[in-house]
Amino acid sequence: MKHEFLIDACSGKSIDVKENQTITVIDLYGGQVVDFFAEALRKPNEFLSAGVTIDCNESLRLGINSIIYTNLYRPMFQILADDVGEHDLLHPCCRPEMYDFFYHNGDGHPNCLDNINNCLKNQRPIIHPVNFFMYTKINTDGTISVESPLSKAGDSVTLRALMDVRLGVASCSVSESKCNSGKCSPVKIVIED
Numbered sequence: 001m002k003h004e005f006l007i008d009a010c011s012g013k014s015i016d017v018k019e020n021q022t023i024t025v026i027d028l029y030g031g032q033v034v035d036f037f038a039e040a041l042r043k044p045n046e047f048l049s050a051g052v053t054i055d056c057n058e059s060l061r062l063g064i065n066s067i068i069y070t071n072l073y074r075p076m077f078q079i080l081a082d083d084v085g086e087h088d089l090l091h092p093c094c095r096p097e098m099y100d101f102f103y104h105n106g107d108g109h110p111n112c113l114d115n116i117n118n119c120l121k122n123q124r125p126i127i128h129p130v131n132f133f134m135y136t137k138i139n140t141d142g143t144i145s146v147e148s149p150l151s152k153a154g155d156s157v158t159l160r161a162l163m164d165v166r167l168g169v170a171s172c173s174v175s176e177s178k179c180n181s182g183k184c185s186p187v188k189i190v191i192e193d
Protein backbone atom coordinates (compact mmCIF):
# COMPACT_ATOMS: atom_id res chain seq x y z
CA MET A 1 0.00 0.00 0.00
CA LYS A 2 1.14 3.50 -0.83
CA HIS A 3 -0.24 6.67 0.74
CA GLU A 4 0.70 10.16 -0.37
CA PHE A 5 0.32 13.31 1.70
CA LEU A 6 0.80 16.82 0.32
CA ILE A 7 1.95 19.39 2.86
CA ASP A 8 1.16 22.89 1.61
CA ALA A 9 3.69 25.70 1.96
CA CYS A 10 3.90 27.02 5.55
CA SER A 11 1.75 24.22 6.97
CA GLY A 12 2.04 20.92 8.83
CA LYS A 13 0.47 17.49 8.91
CA SER A 14 0.34 14.51 11.27
CA ILE A 15 0.69 11.02 9.76
CA ASP A 16 0.59 7.67 11.60
CA VAL A 17 3.27 5.21 10.46
CA LYS A 18 3.70 1.58 11.49
CA GLU A 19 6.99 -0.11 12.31
CA ASN A 20 8.80 -1.21 9.13
CA GLN A 21 6.85 1.08 6.81
CA THR A 22 8.98 3.47 4.78
CA ILE A 23 8.62 7.25 4.70
CA THR A 24 9.81 9.25 1.71
CA VAL A 25 10.14 13.00 2.18
CA ILE A 26 10.09 14.77 -1.18
CA ASP A 27 11.14 18.35 -1.84
CA LEU A 28 8.74 18.93 -4.73
CA TYR A 29 10.12 22.24 -6.03
CA GLY A 30 13.63 22.22 -4.54
CA GLY A 31 15.29 24.35 -1.87
CA GLN A 32 12.61 23.71 0.78
CA VAL A 33 13.32 22.62 4.36
CA VAL A 34 11.11 19.97 6.00
CA ASP A 35 10.84 20.02 9.79
CA PHE A 36 10.52 16.32 10.61
CA PHE A 37 9.36 15.37 14.11
CA ALA A 38 7.64 12.30 15.57
CA GLU A 39 6.19 10.80 18.73
CA ALA A 40 6.01 7.14 19.66
CA LEU A 41 2.40 6.23 18.82
CA ARG A 42 0.13 6.59 21.88
CA LYS A 43 3.24 7.37 23.99
CA PRO A 44 3.90 11.07 23.31
CA ASN A 45 6.41 11.35 26.16
CA GLU A 46 8.80 9.46 23.89
CA PHE A 47 9.68 11.57 20.86
CA LEU A 48 12.33 12.25 18.25
CA SER A 49 15.39 13.95 19.68
CA ALA A 50 17.95 15.64 17.44
CA GLY A 51 20.27 16.02 20.46
CA VAL A 52 20.18 12.32 21.32
CA THR A 53 20.69 11.53 17.63
CA ILE A 54 23.87 13.65 17.61
CA ASP A 55 24.99 11.92 20.83
CA CYS A 56 24.40 8.33 19.69
CA ASN A 57 25.81 8.80 16.20
CA GLU A 58 28.72 10.90 17.52
CA SER A 59 28.11 13.14 14.55
CA LEU A 60 26.46 16.40 13.59
CA ARG A 61 25.54 14.89 10.24
CA LEU A 62 23.15 12.24 8.94
CA GLY A 63 23.91 9.81 6.13
CA ILE A 64 22.60 6.62 4.61
CA ASN A 65 22.09 4.01 7.38
CA SER A 66 22.15 6.69 10.10
CA ILE A 67 19.72 6.07 12.95
CA ILE A 68 17.48 8.80 14.35
CA TYR A 69 16.82 8.27 18.08
CA THR A 70 14.17 9.18 20.62
CA ASN A 71 14.69 11.12 23.84
CA LEU A 72 14.84 7.69 25.53
CA TYR A 73 17.82 6.63 23.38
CA ARG A 74 15.80 4.11 21.36
CA PRO A 75 16.16 3.81 17.56
CA MET A 76 13.15 5.47 15.86
CA PHE A 77 14.10 5.70 12.16
CA GLN A 78 16.85 4.55 9.85
CA ILE A 79 17.80 6.49 6.72
CA LEU A 80 17.65 4.18 3.69
CA ALA A 81 18.25 6.60 0.82
CA ASP A 82 19.20 10.26 0.48
CA ASP A 83 19.50 12.32 -2.70
CA VAL A 84 20.97 15.34 -0.93
CA GLY A 85 23.22 14.40 2.02
CA GLU A 86 22.98 17.78 3.70
CA HIS A 87 20.53 18.13 6.61
CA ASP A 88 20.39 20.01 9.90
CA LEU A 89 20.26 18.64 13.46
CA LEU A 90 21.03 21.90 15.23
CA HIS A 91 18.09 24.25 14.84
CA PRO A 92 14.82 24.12 16.80
CA CYS A 93 11.55 24.67 14.94
CA CYS A 94 10.99 28.26 13.85
CA ARG A 95 8.52 30.12 16.10
CA PRO A 96 7.11 33.64 16.47
CA GLU A 97 9.90 34.63 18.88
CA MET A 98 12.53 33.57 16.33
CA TYR A 99 10.87 35.74 13.66
CA ASP A 100 10.82 38.63 16.16
CA PHE A 101 14.49 38.10 17.06
CA PHE A 102 15.75 38.19 13.49
CA TYR A 103 13.07 39.99 11.45
CA HIS A 104 10.71 41.77 13.89
CA ASN A 105 7.68 40.17 12.25
CA GLY A 106 6.70 37.27 14.52
CA ASP A 107 3.12 38.38 15.19
CA GLY A 108 0.84 36.06 13.20
CA HIS A 109 3.71 34.58 11.20
CA PRO A 110 3.17 30.92 10.24
CA ASN A 111 5.80 28.79 11.96
CA CYS A 112 6.86 25.18 12.35
CA LEU A 113 6.46 25.02 16.15
CA ASP A 114 2.76 25.93 15.98
CA ASN A 115 2.18 23.86 12.82
CA ILE A 116 3.64 20.72 14.43
CA ASN A 117 2.08 21.30 17.86
CA ASN A 118 -1.33 21.89 16.26
CA CYS A 119 -1.26 18.79 14.06
CA LEU A 120 -0.07 16.61 16.96
CA LYS A 121 -2.61 18.26 19.33
CA ASN A 122 0.17 18.92 21.79
CA GLN A 123 1.81 22.07 23.12
CA ARG A 124 5.50 21.32 23.50
CA PRO A 125 7.40 24.45 24.60
CA ILE A 126 10.18 23.75 22.07
CA ILE A 127 10.72 21.15 19.35
CA HIS A 128 14.09 20.05 18.02
CA PRO A 129 13.26 18.23 14.78
CA VAL A 130 15.43 16.82 12.05
CA ASN A 131 15.47 19.59 9.45
CA PHE A 132 15.67 17.69 6.20
CA PHE A 133 17.36 19.59 3.35
CA MET A 134 18.36 22.47 5.66
CA TYR A 135 21.96 23.41 4.92
CA THR A 136 23.74 24.71 7.99
CA LYS A 137 27.39 25.32 7.25
CA ILE A 138 29.50 24.54 10.32
CA ASN A 139 32.80 26.40 10.31
CA THR A 140 35.99 25.23 12.05
CA ASP A 141 35.78 28.12 14.54
CA GLY A 142 32.33 26.94 15.66
CA THR A 143 30.31 29.60 13.90
CA ILE A 144 27.44 28.49 11.68
CA SER A 145 25.65 29.98 8.70
CA VAL A 146 22.39 28.90 7.10
CA GLU A 147 22.77 28.52 3.35
CA SER A 148 20.27 27.67 0.61
CA PRO A 149 19.37 23.97 0.59
CA LEU A 150 21.21 21.81 -1.94
CA SER A 151 18.00 19.91 -2.77
CA LYS A 152 16.64 20.18 -6.30
CA ALA A 153 13.05 19.63 -7.41
CA GLY A 154 12.04 16.03 -6.71
CA ASP A 155 14.95 15.20 -4.41
CA SER A 156 14.01 12.98 -1.49
CA VAL A 157 15.07 11.17 1.68
CA THR A 158 13.67 7.73 2.54
CA LEU A 159 13.53 6.35 6.07
CA ARG A 160 12.29 3.17 7.68
CA ALA A 161 10.22 3.47 10.85
CA LEU A 162 11.73 1.30 13.60
CA MET A 163 8.67 1.65 15.86
CA ASP A 164 5.03 2.72 15.48
CA VAL A 165 5.08 6.51 15.31
CA ARG A 166 2.95 9.58 14.74
CA LEU A 167 4.80 12.01 12.50
CA GLY A 168 4.43 15.76 12.85
CA VAL A 169 5.92 17.26 9.70
CA ALA A 170 6.00 20.88 8.56
CA SER A 171 7.06 22.61 5.39
CA CYS A 172 9.15 25.40 6.92
CA SER A 173 7.71 28.94 6.87
CA VAL A 174 10.90 31.03 6.65
CA SER A 175 10.93 33.20 3.52
CA GLU A 176 13.15 35.93 5.04
CA SER A 177 16.52 34.16 4.66
CA LYS A 178 18.33 31.58 2.52
CA CYS A 179 16.91 28.78 4.76
CA ASN A 180 14.24 27.89 2.17
CA SER A 181 15.94 29.69 -0.74
CA GLY A 182 13.92 32.84 -0.03
CA LYS A 183 10.48 31.32 -0.70
CA CYS A 184 8.20 28.68 0.80
CA SER A 185 6.87 25.73 -1.19
CA PRO A 186 4.89 22.51 -0.61
CA VAL A 187 6.43 19.09 0.05
CA LYS A 188 5.16 15.56 -0.21
CA ILE A 189 5.37 12.56 2.14
CA VAL A 190 4.89 9.02 0.81
CA ILE A 191 4.25 6.10 3.19
CA GLU A 192 4.70 2.55 1.86
CA ASP A 193 4.55 -0.96 3.33
Ligand SMILES: [Zn+2]
Binding pocket: 035, 093, 094, 111, 112, 113, 171, 172, 173, 174
Ligand atom coordinates in the same frame (compact mmCIF):
# COMPACT_ATOMS: atom_id res chain seq x y z
ZN1 LIG B 1 10.29 26.49 10.15
